[in-house]
Amino acid sequence: MSKFIEDCDIIIEGCDDFSMKMILRQEAKNFRRLLLSAASQNGMINVERYDTDMTSQPFHLNNKSILDGFLSLNLLAKKKNRVPSKLCDDHY
Secondary structure (H helix, E strand, O other): OHHHHOOOOEEEEOOOOHHHHHHHHHHHHHOOOEEEEEOOHHHOEEEEEOOOOOOOOHHHOOOHHHHHHHHOOOOOHHHHOOHHHHHHHHOO
């Protein structure tokens, strides 16, 4: 993934797999790349400016521990499946 991201100016993410979404965001942050993503629901577009704001968190989260827990290698699949709903809860 790193080899691919390092040559990109902008990352346009359209994955359905949440793990891939997280990996792309981690690499975008590592290489300071702009990341755009879109969801078909209500035509939502998400802009994550890792190129200009290194304090930005994936999905604009306030609680980084949610993501750290998800990225833990020891986390069971059952618990990983709960993370997307926690992302929504963190914004409200």
